[in-house]
Each structure stands twice: as C-alpha cells, then as structure tokens.
Amino acid sequence: MIVLLDRELSFPDPMSADADGLVAIGGDLTIERLLLAYSSGIFPWYMGRDPILWWSPDPRAILFPQDLKLSKSLRKKLRENSYNVRVDNCFETVMLHCAHAGTRQQEGTWITNEMIRAYVNLHESGYAHSFETYRDGELIGGLYGVSIGKMFAGESMFALENDASKVALVYLCSLLISFGFDFIDVQQDNDHLLSLGAVRLSRRGFLEILRPATTKKGFRGKWTTYGENNDFLKVK
Numbered sequence: 124m125i126v127l128l129d130r131e132l133s134f135p136d137p138m139s140a141d142a143d144g145l146v147a148i149g150g151d152l153t154i155e156r157l158l159l160a161y162s163s164g165i166f167p168w169y170m171g172r173d174p175i176l177w178w179s180p181d182p183r184a185i186l187f188p189q190d191l192k193l194s195k196s197l198r199k200k201l202r203e204n205s206y207n208v209r210v211d212n213c214f215e216t217v218m219l220h221c222a223h224a225g226t227r228q229q230e231g232t233w234i235t236n237e238m239i240r241a242y243v244n245l246h247e248s249g250y251a252h253s254f255e256t257y258r259d260g261e262l263i264g265g266l267y268g269v270s271i272g273k274m275f276a277g278e279s280m281f282a283l284e285n286d287a288s289k290v291a292l293v294y295l296c297s298l299l300i301s302f303g304f305d306f307i308d309v310q311q312d313n314d315h316l317l318s319l320g321a322v323r324l325s326r327r328g329f330l331e332i333l334r335p336a337t338t339k340k341g342f343r344g345k346w347t348t349y350g351e352n353n354d355f356l357k358v359k
Contacts, residue, residue, distance in 0.1 A: 134146065152238065183310065214251065
C-alpha cells in the first residue's frame with residue numbers, strides 16, 4: 124500500500140514499495156526530509172503538476188568510483204588537457220542546465236522550480252554538490268548530486284559539448300576515491316550507465332550497503348577547495 128505522507132518526518136519501509144518502486148506520495152522537500160529519504164534509500168521524482176512522489180526502485184544501480192569505464196574517445200579528450208573542472212562553483216546554474224536539457228529532449232523536466240529551491244538549500248547546507256566542466260572559461264557540462272556520509276547520490280547531468288558531462292564524472296569519481304567514498308547511487312539502471320561501469324543490485328542488496336555508507340563520517344560543506352586540481356583528469 125502506498126503511504127500518503129503528512130507533516131510528520133517519516134517514511135515507510137522502502138521494501139514496501141510497489142512493483143514500479145513507488146513508496147509514498149506527498150510530504151515536502153525540506154532539508155530534513157530529503158536527508159532522511161536518501162539515507163533510507165528513497166528519492167523524489169515527479170513532474171511539475173504531480174504531487175511529490177518518492178521512489179525506491181528494484182533493481183537499483185550503483186557505480187563504484189574505481190570501476191568507472193573510460194571509452195577510447197574520452198581518454199583521448201582527457202589527454203588533450205583542454206578541460207578545467209570546478210566544484211561547487213555554480214550549483215544552481217548546473218541544475219538549470221540539467222532542467223533545460225530535459226526540456227530540449229521534449230520529455231518535460233522533473234527539475235522544477237520547487238526542486239531547484241530544495242536542492243539549492245541542500246547545497247547551501249553542505250550536502251549537495253556540483254561538478255562543472257569548463258573549456259576556455261565557458262561552462263560546457265556538469266552534474267550534481269547529494270552527499271551523505273560516504274555515499275554520493277547522482278541526480279542529473281548535462282552536456283553542451285560531447286563528453287563534457289563525462290569529464291565531470293571522471294573528476295567526481297577520482298575525488299570520491301580520494302575521499303574514501305563507498306559508491307555512487309545512480310538510482311535507475313540504463314544501458315548508458317551500465318556502459319560506464321554501473322552495476323545492478325536488488326533493492327534489499329542496496330539497502331544493506333546504504334546504511335553503513337551513510338553513517339560514516341563524510342565531508343559536509345562546500346567542496347570548492349577541491350576544484351582546479353586537474354591532476355584528477357590526467358590519464359595514460
């Protein structure tokens with residue numbers, strides 16, 4: 124049975140999700156509720172006119188940072204050393220680009236103004252981060268997500284040039300390895316993510332590794348000081 128949330132800060136057991144992964148409806152997007160959701164293996168996803176929908180899909184896809192697969196073309200671009208990656212430099216701008224990317228694909232966008240405000244609040248509280256790819260000082264791609272303990276939940280990516288978002292992902296994975304993070308939650312599996320090295324887990328298997336990761340001491344606060352170090356982008 125799908126639970127209708129009220130103002131009480133709680134979620135049902137994600138194992139009670141329906142066949143599509145829907146756990147609950149309603150509630151709000153406060154910092155406290157979002158942190159509880161991610162720590163419980165649940166995330167919001169809904170279109171603008173819908174109520175807030177909370178999901179815990181089965182199977183779930185994750186990416187171990189050390190297992191990121193680089194294509195030959197991406198390796199070649201990284202060797203050119205023409206990219207610069209910054210962290211937490213323009214979080215809201217990255218979200219807006221991700222929202223517009225969905226609109227351009229004629230799919231609408233789940234990154235509504237309400238979602239943007241909520242995740243900007245998470246960012247300002249030190250839990251959400253953006254990774255931005257620049258060429259010659261111009262923003263050409265990026266991604267953003269939520270960090271709790273030693274788990275990073277990837278939310279969305281955009282690219283104005285080929286592979287620009289993947290360059291940001293390379294930096295993210297390298298930085299998370301240096302931080303000792305356990306995994307990236309990429310939420311829903313698809314061929315693109317699997318080609319990058321993501322793997323499928325059952326919902327139960329995901330929840331078993333989630334709690335240990337989210338209860339470890341993490342790196343709350345802006346990660347801006349870890350930008351500009353493009354040694355992470357150097358490949359052989």
